[in-house]
Amino acid sequence: MKHTLIFIDTETTGAGYDDRLIQVGYRTTDGTDVNELYSPGRKIEIGAMAVHHITEKMITDKPAFKDSPVYKELEERFEKNHVFIAHNAPFDVSMIEREGLKVGPVIDTLKIARVLDPNGKIESYALQYLRYLLGIEVEAIAHDAWGDILVLEQLFYRLLKKVVEETGMNQDDAVTWMIEESKKPILYRTMRFGKYKDKHIADIANDDPGYLRWLLGQKEQEEVPDENWLYTLKHYLNI
Numbered sequence: 001m002k003h004t005l006i007f008i009d010t011e012t013t014g015a016g017y018d019d020r021l022i023q024v025g026y027r028t029t030d031g032t033d034v035n036e037l038y039s040p041g042r043k044i045e046i047g048a049m050a051v052h053h054i055t056e057k058m059i060t061d062k063p064a065f066k067d068s069p070v071y072k073e074l075e076e077r078f079e080k081n082h083v084f085i086a087h088n089a090p091f092d093v094s095m096i097e098r099e100g101l102k103v104g105p106v107i108d109t110l111k112i113a114r115v116l117d118p119n120g121k122i123e124s125y126a127l128q129y130l131r132y133l134l135g136i137e138v139e140a141i142a143h144d145a146w147g148d149i150l151v152l153e154q155l156f157y158r159l160l161k162k163v164v165e166e167t168g169m170n171q172d173d174a175v176t177w178m179i180e181e182s183k184k185p186i187l188y189r190t191m192r193f194g195k196y197k198d199k200h201i202a203d204i205a206n207d208d209p210g211y212l213r214w215l216l217g218q219k220e221q222e223e224v225p226d227e228n229w230l231y232t233l234k235h236y237l238n239i
Contacts, residue, residue: 003175004082005029006074007156009148010092011118014045016223020124021065021095022054025145027153030084032073033233035146038065052144062072065099078104083175085109087127087180089151090227108182109152114161117180120190127151134158138139187230212237 011023020040027033037054039062049055055084065071074096079086081104086092089108096103113125127148130136136154141147163174191197196204196211203211216233219225232238 001029001171003029004077004080004183005085005156005175006082007085007149007153008092008096009145010095010151011054011145012095013040013042014048015091018042019045019048019095021099022059023052023145024065024070024096025149026074027149028077034070034073035149036068036070037062038068039063041066041068050052068111071099071101075101077101081105083107083179084151085156087148087155096226105179106182107156107178109155109159111182111184111186112163112178113155114186116159122174127155131153186221186228187235188228188232201232209237 006026008024008026008063010021010025012021014018020042021038022044023035023037023038039059041064044054044056044059046235049068062093078101083105084093085102085107089106089110093103093106110125110127113122113130123129128151131138131151136151136158138150138154139207146152160171160174160178163169164171164175167174167177169177182204189201190203191199191204195216196208201212210235216230218235219229219233
């Protein structure tokens with residue numbers, strides 16, 4: 001394969017604009033494994049701590065990400081257009097780029113899983129759900145950057161195989177296709193929450209467009225708006 005791939009995951013102090021990296025882990029197809037903790041210069045939110053179990057004590061003596069050798073290595077890799085692969089990649093990309101790096105081509109395995117399930121048969125596209133749905137057997141702790149990378153790597157190759165089988169592309173062209181698909185917003189077809197859970201959004205648009213307009217307003221006010229929901233709601237409301 002001509003592409004160099006970086007399977008990457010981050011853990012952070014929280015999910016807001018002011019939050020920062022505290023763990024970066026990645027594995028590359030040219031033989032590099034990294035899993036490091038960093039001091040972010042701000043407190044870890046308790047909610048985040050409850051998910052990834054990284055405490056203030058664990059990062060007290062750690063360097064800032066910008067001062068680490070990993071920062072320089074990633075900078076060089078991104079300049080060479082090594083492919084950044086993550087699940088729900090916009091979050092990890094945003095966290096990395098807040099540190100001053102510029103990420104190159106990206107594959108979002110969450111988006112690709114959705115694209116390969118056009119009829120919405122899969123109940124959830126969360127990484128751990130897909131892990132068990134697809135029978136991915138790895139020794140991995142959920143919500144730990146390294147554990148998630150091990151699952152991510154196997155998920156990517158499952159998705160790549162499916163793309164190759166369904167399209168007849170070779171692996172390099174399939175990777176390029178995945179990069180292009182990852183740039184596009186997702187058009188959700190089914191409501192996964194609320195009073196219209198499991199209803200087709202097209203039907204809701206016909207029967208209760210006011211609800212979709214209300215939901216659009218809510219989504220626009222989120223601290224980090226979900227581009228996929230904005231795209232979907234505007235699509236069905238013909239905005």
